[in-house]
Amino acid sequence: MDTDVRRYLDDLLAVARAVLGDNLIGAYAAGSVGLDAYQPGRSDIDVALLCADPLPEQTKRALVAGLRHEALPCPARGLELVTYRRSVAASGTPEPGFEVELNTGARMPFRATYAPADRPVADGHFWYALDRSILRQCGYPLLGAPAAEVFADVSPADLRRLLVDALGWWLALPTPPGDEPAPGAEDAVLGACRSLVRVRHGRWLAKSEAGQRLIADGDEATPVIERAIAARRGGPPPSGPQARAFQQRVLDEITQTP
Structure with missing residues (x-):
């Protein structure tokens, strides 16, 4: 793994732990990092966090504040982070099902979404279940059980x-x-x-x-x-x-x- 990416993921995990405490039960690098295809200067850093219980609104906003590029500079084009409850990850649902979503980076438009209902239909609701399917196969564990034991595939x-x-x-x-x-x-x-x-x-x-x-x-x-x-x-x-x-x-x- 790229040294800058590894250091950034360590720092990201430290922030997530500070905000979520014992509710944080898993963290996984996805996308190009998980697939061992990261290209410096081109790829994003994709991360999925796993929590045991639903996140209060205040906690969601604190997580976004701690992880956005202005607070924790991302060495890639940007960070795409999604947090799921354990029950959603294990369900195999085709629905988005996320707790909070964050896109942030020097070359990525900022987006923070605090509930699936707030995600515009025109932007696509298919991404999340597909990402969880990829995570099941090749998510790189930063914290918690192997991804294959956590994420269920869709039918x-x-x-x-x-x-x-x-x-x-x-x-x-x-x-x-x-x-x-x-x-x-x-x-x-x-x-x-x-x-x-x-x-x-x-x-x-x-x-x-x-x-x-x-x-x-x-x-x-x-x-x-x-x-x-x-x-x-x-x-x-x-x-x-x-x-x-x-x-x-x-x-x-x-x-x-x-």
């Missing part, structure tokens, strides 16, 4: 529905027309790769690793996937139409998967 039917919702959300975003490289199109392509690999092979992989897996499978979109992988190393991303065509094909396949 296959719910997983498919959540992936369809996620792909639909991405496809609804505006993209520039024409053949010019579209900034961010690489994440759209590789995110779709990860969804397709999860459906085909039953495992979550890091985005670029998922792209490599589809290339090894002989996917017809190999040139677009290769361009998306290269873009994460500084090359030009795919065009908007290329990304959308690939996403739509992945959406069609997942929708038709029994």
Whole structure:
């Protein structure tokens, strides 16, 4: 693990312990850190905290105040932190189910959400159950039991529905027309790769690793996937139409998967 990330996670855990006390029973690095695919300068730091009991409003706000970038500078693009109750993590629910959510960083818009009902539907409610599914497989424990013992997966039917919702959300975003490289199109392509690999092979992989897996499978979109992988190393991303065509094909396949 990157030294700066490790130090930051230690400091984050110290703040969480100070605020939550005995109610804090678990902490897990997720996302690129959990998948061993962290890229300095590009990746976020994703963390899930686990509490035994519901958090009072005052405690939620104290946690946000202690962990926001201005109080604890994040060495990455930003921190994406979500806190769950133990019962929610173990339930396999497809619902968001979080206690508090915090996005903060030097290059990330600040967001603090104190209840799932406050999360705008347009921003997507599918993220959380998908993140918990990834956590179950590869969450890196900072505190508490192994992630596989804490986080339950969603049912296959719910997983498919959540992936369809996620792909639909991405496809609804505006993209520039024409053949010019579209900034961010690489994440759209590789995110779709990860969804397709999860459906085909039953495992979550890091985005670029998922792209490599589809290339090894002989996917017809190999040139677009290769361009998306290269873009994460500084090359030009795919065009908007290329990304959308690939996403739509992945959406069609997942929708038709029994």
